[in-house]
Amino acid sequence: MSIILISNLNTSRFVLTGFTGLEVYYIVFAIPFSTIYAMVFLGNCMILHVIRTEQSLHQPMFYFLAMLALTDLCMGLSTVHTVLGILWGFVQDISLDACIAQAYFIHALSCLESAVLLAMSFDRYIAICNPLRYSSILTNAKIVKIGVAIICRSSLLIPLGIRLKFLNYCRPHFLSHSFCLHQDLIRLACSDIRFNSFYALALVICTLLLDAMLILASYVMILYTVLAIASREERMKSLQTCVSHISAVLVFYIPIIGLTMVHRFGQHLSPLVQVLMGNIYILFPPLMNPIIYSIKTQQIRVRIQRLFSLKGT
Numbered sequence: 001m002s003i004i005l006i007s008n009l010n011t012s013r014f015v016l017t018g019f020t021g022l023e024v025y026y027i028v029f030a031i032p033f034s035t036i037y038a039m040v041f042l043g044n045c046m047i048l049h050v051i052r053t054e055q056s057l058h059q060p061m062f063y064f065l066a067m068l069a070l071t072d073l074c075m076g077l078s079t080v081h082t083v084l085g086i087l088w089g090f091v092q093d094i095s096l097d098a099c100i101a102q103a104y105f106i107h108a109l110s111c112l113e114s115a116v117l118l119a120m121s122f123d124r125y126i127a128i129c130n131p132l133r134y135s136s137i138l139t140n141a142k143i144v145k146i147g148v149a150i151i152c153r154s155s156l157l158i159p160l161g162i163r164l165k166f167l168n169y170c171r172p173h174f175l176s177h178s179f180c181l182h183q184d185l186i187r188l189a190c191s192d193i194r195f196n197s198f199y200a201l202a203l204v205i206c207t208l209l210l211d212a213m214l215i216l217a218s219y220v221m222i223l224y225t226v227l228a229i230a231s232r233e234e235r236m237k238s239l240q241t242c243v244s245h246i247s248a249v250l251v252f253y254i255p256i257i258g259l260t261m262v263h264r265f266g267q268h269l270s271p272l273v274q275v276l277m278g279n280i281y282i283l284f285p286p287l288m289n290p291i292i293y294s295i296k297t298q299q300i301r302v303r304i305q306r307l308f309s310l311k312g313t
Contacts, residue, residue, distance in 0.1 A: 013094065013095055013173065014094055014099050014169075014188075015093045016086055016091065016094055016178050016179070017174060017275065018087060019275055020271050021272070026086070027087070027088075027089075033087055034087075037084065040072065040073070040076040040286040040287050043289075043290030043291065046290065046307075047066070047293060048073070049307075050300060050304060051065065054303050056299070060123050060134075060138040061120070061127070063143050064116060064119050064143075067116045068120070069289070071109055072113070072286035073286070075106070075109045075113075075285075075286050078105040078106055079178075082179045083179060083279070087178075094180065100164045100185070103180040103181055103182050107157055107181075108154040111154045111157065111207050113252055113285065115149075115153055115211060117211065117215060117248060118211045118214055118215055119150065120248075121219065123138060127241065128222050128226065128241070129221060156207075160196055163195055164186070164196070166191075167186070167193065168189060168190050168191045169188045170188075172188070176274050178275070178278075178279070179278070179282065181278070183200075183263055212253060215249060219246070222238075225238075226238045244293050251284060251289065252285045255281040255284050255285065258280070259277045259281045262274055
């Protein structure tokens with residue numbers, strides 16, 4: 001063991017951690033995890049295909065849904081090679097540069113997804129609270145600008161990646177997940193990590209926390225508008241258009257909160273809990289979002305059913 005520790009300290013490679021203590025069952029875990037990744041790829045690709053090919057879905061709401069599906073697809077692509085690589089036995093470690101790149105993409109995609117969910121809540125707010133001006137407010141040009149702004153915001157994480165490159169990693173190079181996270185890497189550093197800690201905290205507050213508060217505020221205003229509608233049937237119809245989005249918000253934020261709590265206050269917990277929460281964080285939203293929108297959104301559901309019926313004939 002001491003030889004492994006010394007060799008890790010003298011290289012720029014980091015050992016990835018799967019389900020510690022359950023290595024003998026990796027081949028058993030590999031099958032369901034491979035199935036989940038296949039569902040992530042096929043589900044999100046199907047959503048993108050349906051939106052692209054169906055002219056009637058070329059509307060702001062579905063453009064934002066396409067952004068969400070693309071983000072989820074990229075999240076799967078950014079982690080599949082290490083997660084499945086460990087389980088199938090052909091990946092054990094990762095270089096520093098690859099680790100920093102993976103950590104950047106994971107955190108940037110989380111930031112992107114949060115921003116897309118915020119844009120979708122804005123879409124629902126305009127559709128319900130100001131329906132007569134919906135088409136004039138959410139024009140194609142505005143949607144493109146929103147998309148560019150969302151991508152530009154994720155570039156705020158670049159300084160963290162650059163700083164990670166120049167830290168001195170003197171502690172044993174063992175990561176607590178089967179993929180790289182910023183908080184995992186700085187935990188192994190002996191350099192001054194105050195910039196990374198404060199900058200990362202500021203980003204979380206200015207992106208994820210602020211987005212969550214704005215989403216909540218938009219739904220407070222939506223609820224206020226809906227309750228003012230006289231017809232109970234119309235109230236229910238308006239609220240039903242928000243069910244898919246609310247489900248997507250919960251599916252995204254609950255795993256993030258859970259993983260944050262485990263990293264902050266779960267030092268006494270088994271490492272398996274951290275690994276499990278990490279995998280839920282990266283896999284649960286990309287897996288569930290296509291299912292949610294396929295079931296709860298009638299336009300998507302009808303097009304998918306039509307797509308499969310055409311293939312069956």
